Amino acid sequence: MTELLRAARLATMTPGAxxxxxxxxxxxxxxILAVGSFSGLRRExxxxxxxxxxxxxxxxxxxxxxxxxxSHLRGKTHGGEGFTPWIRSMLAQPLYDFDAACVRAxxxxxxxRGVAFVADISTRNAVDIGTILAGSGLGxxxxxxxxxxxxPANDADLLPxxxxxxxxxxxxxxxxxxxLHSTSGERLRASKRAAKAAGGLPWSLHLAENVDEExxxxxxxxxFFELLKSxxxxxxxxxxxxxxxxxxxxxxxxxxxxLAVHCVMTTREDAAILARSGxxxxxxxxxxxxxxxxxxxxxTLLEAGAPVCLGTDGLCSNADLDPYGEVAWVLEHEPSVxxxxxxxxxxxxxxxxxxxxxxxxxxxxVIAPGRLARxxxxxxxxxxxxxxx
Numbered sequence: 001m002t003e004l005l006r007a008a009r010l011a012t013m014t015p016g017a018x019x020x021x022x023x024x025x026x027x028x029x030x031x032i033l034a035v036g037s038f039s040g041l042r043r044e045x046x047x048x049x050x051x052x053x054x055x056x057x058x059x060x061x062x063x064x065x066x067x068x069x070x071s072h073l074r075g076k077t078h079g080g081e082g083f084t085p086w087i088r089s090m091l092a093q094p095l096y097d098f099d100a101a102c103v104r105a106x107x108x109x110x111x112x113r114g115v116a117f118v119a120d121i122s123t124r125n126a127v128d129i130g131t132i133l134a135g136s137g138l139g140x141x142x143x144x145x146x147x148x149x150x151x152p153a154n155d156a157d158l159l160p161x162x163x164x165x166x167x168x169x170x171x172x173x174x175x176x177x178x179x180l181h182s183t184s185g186e187r188l189r190a191s192k193r194a195a196k197a198a199g200g201l202p203w204s205l206h207l208a209e210n211v212d213e214e215x216x217x218x219x220x221x222x223x224f225f226e227l228l229k230s231x232x233x234x235x236x237x238x239x240x241x242x243x244x245x246x247x248x249x250x251x252x253x254x255x256x257x258x259l260a261v262h263c264v265m266t267t268r269e270d271a272a273i274l275a276r277s278g279x280x281x282x283x284x285x286x287x288x289x290x291x292x293x294x295x296x297x298x299x300t301l302l303e304a305g306a307p308v309c310l311g312t313d314g315l316c317s318n319a320d321l322d323p324y325g326e327v328a329w330v331l332e333h334e335p336s337v338x339x340x341x342x343x344x345x346x347x348x349x350x351x352x353x354x355x356x357x358x359x360x361x362x363x364x365x366v367i368a369p370g371r372l373a374r375x376x377x378x379x380x381x382x383x384x385x386x387x388x389x
Contacts, residue, residue: 002047007057012367013348027373060116060374061323062350064282065311069125072099074315079290083210084223086291114376134164139360140171149184155194170360176204181216208244209262210293245270254279271304280307280353285329287313309350331385
């Protein structure tokens with residue numbers, strides 16, 4: 001039976017549509033049949049009406065970067081002083097005491113908030129988290145994150161296969177590089193090749209996240225380098241002498257299948273490199289604020305033409321895993337960004353990126369006939385910011 005969902009405002013995220021008023025969506029099962037004015041659809045469809053009231057209805061959201069394996073660290077890390085002090089506080093915790101029940105609870109909470117797709121990064125637990133995601137109602141990518149210098153004899157060894165994921169039909173396993181300062185160029189290239197050989201899977205990299213990374217790459221020193229040296233992680237280091245974004249480009253790591261995460265230290269020249277490469281940028285502004293890393297250059301990236309999406313990072317650096325929290329940050333700190341443009345960062349833009357390799361994602365991100373009936377409601381925090389403009 002066809003049901004009509006009625007809302008005072010509707011953001012379909014179809015190009016040029018804007019915000020529709022007193023609108024409705026005709027839904028049958030998991031499919032959207034039609035979108036338009038409530039009065040018009042009511043004449044066409046005689047099924048039950050679910051009136052959502054004075055809300056802004058939008059597509060289900062994407063959390064394009066998170067670390068579910070660290071969900072047990074909520075509120076346990078020290079922030080506000082920069083990356084290296086935050087890492088010190090992380091290392092004082094049981095970092096990889098994986099809590100499956102906690103992960104399931106966070107996914108349940110995410111789904112209730114209207115999240116439709118999660119891109120998770122896991123250093124040690126990608127297979128377990130992939131299995132949990134496969135049993136959820138969410139679309140997903142479970143990235144197996146690689147660190148270190150070892151280069152496998154077979155690139156494909158970096159990409160785990162999980163039967164439950166392959167059978168789920170709504171997600172994939174992939175591989176990600178951690179960062180340029182923690183992973184050798186050859187190992188990063190091997191992981192990138194593995195993702196490409198597996199059908200052009202999405203590939204992720206923490207990039208230009210903070211000044212500590214830049215110091216290490218350019219000068220071979222800095223606070224983070226000293227921390228690694230003091231813990232015996234490294235004894236010596238040959239700095240490449242390049243800033244993060246140009247270095248990633250020179251290594252061949254930036255293309256249309258790349259998700260470049262954080263990008264706080266991005267200059268105008270860097271933004272142009274990212275845009276030309278076709279890579280999609282994922283910003284995590286609330287995480288950066290908690291750590292004290294700085295403010296991502298949202299406007300610079302958008303003006304350069306780089307696709308921009310949003311992620312929450314993990315509960316080790318954020319209060320929750322709600323993408324609307326990042327939307328609220330963008331609207332508050334970048335007044336020139338419209339509501340529709342901010343919503344695109346958690347709907348249409350990530351749907352295009354992940355939809356290249358994940359058919360389920362390609363049916364999300366827009367409220368239109370033939371798309372999946374996955375919706376979210378913009379929270380009061382977002383609408384309050386708009387009312388104050």
